[in-house]
Amino acid sequence: MDLAGLPKIELHLHLDCSLSFEVVKRLDPAISFEEYRNSFVAPVNCLDLSEYIKRAIPAIQLMQSEEALEAVTLDLFEQLARDSILYAEIRFAPLEHTREGLSVEEVVRSVERAVQRGIRETGIEVRVILCTLRHYNARQSLQTVELVEQFRTGLVVGFDIAADEAGYPIDAHLAAFQYAQRHGIPCTAHAGEACGADSVWETLEHFHPQRIGHGVRSVEDPALVEHLARRQIHLEVCPTSNLQTKVFRQMCDHSIGR
Template identity: 30%
Template sequence: MTSYQTVPKAELHCHIEGAATPSLVRRLAEQKGIDVSPIIDQNGKYIWSDFTTFLKAYDLASSVFKTPADYSLLTETYFRMLAAEGAIYGEVFISPDHAQAAGLSYRSYVEGLAAGIERAKADTGIEGRMIAIGVRHFGSASVERVVREVIGNPHPLVTGFGLAGDEREGHPANFAKAFRMAAEAGLGITAHAGEFGGPDSVIAALEFLRVKRIGHGVRAIEDENLVRRLADERVVLEVCPGSNMALGVYSVLRFHPVNLLRRAGVRLTLNSDDPPFFNTTLGKEYTSVAKTFGWSLEDQLDITRTAIEAAFCDDGTRQRLLVRLESAKHA
């Protein structure tokens, strides 16, 4: 029988710069003469105390990635870690704005990231894809610029477009054009909502951005009609319980609405968001949620199945992943 450790997993919500381990950041920082001691403690853990200091730590850690080779090392390291925990598929958010800050062209950034994903796949069999994100607090012109860059430089592993950044800034209506452009170009679309913003932010993302996937979305639980709508319209929530607790959205896991949402028929997935910052991993998310809410092996396989069905990948890849999932069930 499949054990907890070997439950095949899939991840749809992880920011690649936020997946950099402190040891990798420290190693690259030493090479480049960047001082990261303010954000990494003696035990090799990230230091931050609230959302503002988390963003500062995140930006400083991200600043050590300067070249395509740095980025390929980052993706290879992360996808190998995912595979070691039994993941068969992973999508990562990539940030063209971070690449620009590092002085890299979008194309060389993506090529670096793709090389690492391909190396991890060659060794472990894990499939990977990328979702380019616009940052909402940079404004609609910036987000539209990112979409144009993605569409103008197509890459087979960049299959989605998303919206991240401060949910409390910029109404989704401002980004409707960017999302229309992305959808028309054949990219999968998703948007962060219902994390720091309440149910209204989820409704606005559905109405104005026409997404079928929502990053987080958990505060939908505060609106009964919205929960029903999510279930009826088969919208998939990319739920990140460890992240929500680390950032104080919920105090402890047993108060987290992941189980209530699932029982109400909402389709959802489990994800790690920015794993080393929140002291979590994808494996930890599966295990802790299963233990806290008494989810069976079948429940966990169902979470992975939902993720594969909602993945921004081609149908051939999706079918292969579903076959791998089924065969694990009978192992």
């Protein structure tokens, strides 16, 4: 079957994990393909989620100017077009892109500008989700959700919490998700990936998301699966990522078929 040719919707797509060799080479002409593959592409066999996430570090380092953010976003449009994507929501953490002097508003505006151009040039509908990160403090998390509110009249449509759920309590993010609820901002939250069903319960109870990023370990608790179905909580499932990060050893172990 020609999977690339099938029309698709992509709801879980990290901008900083999607740089092609072509765009990296344009931003850093000295890099070789070997170096790109080793530092930007997660190996098939990662030790765990944290090793996988490390691949975003050099990408974020490159994405510190308006030009780079626009180039990376437009590069992603080319990849979406090759994959016959009709609609995508791309996500990133704007606070990570202010290391060389951009303001958070300039960061979001740059991506938004590129998305507008990408939509015009490819006809693919794309919207943007802004992410807080598990290890952020309350101020950073709140600043991120306030940016969502500020840019909601444009192409920003939601708020997410990403990065490694293991080891970081939810406390720092309660105020941000309460803000989202008060303002009717649609939310998704990474959970039930590195941690089990308890993490999904905790996320639902305190963050009230309409979608869960991954959530594949929800099957560990049948009551949770029933709750997700009853409340129509959408799970954004990424099976290949789950194999790479060792949530499941092999595809036949994956919870998607259960």
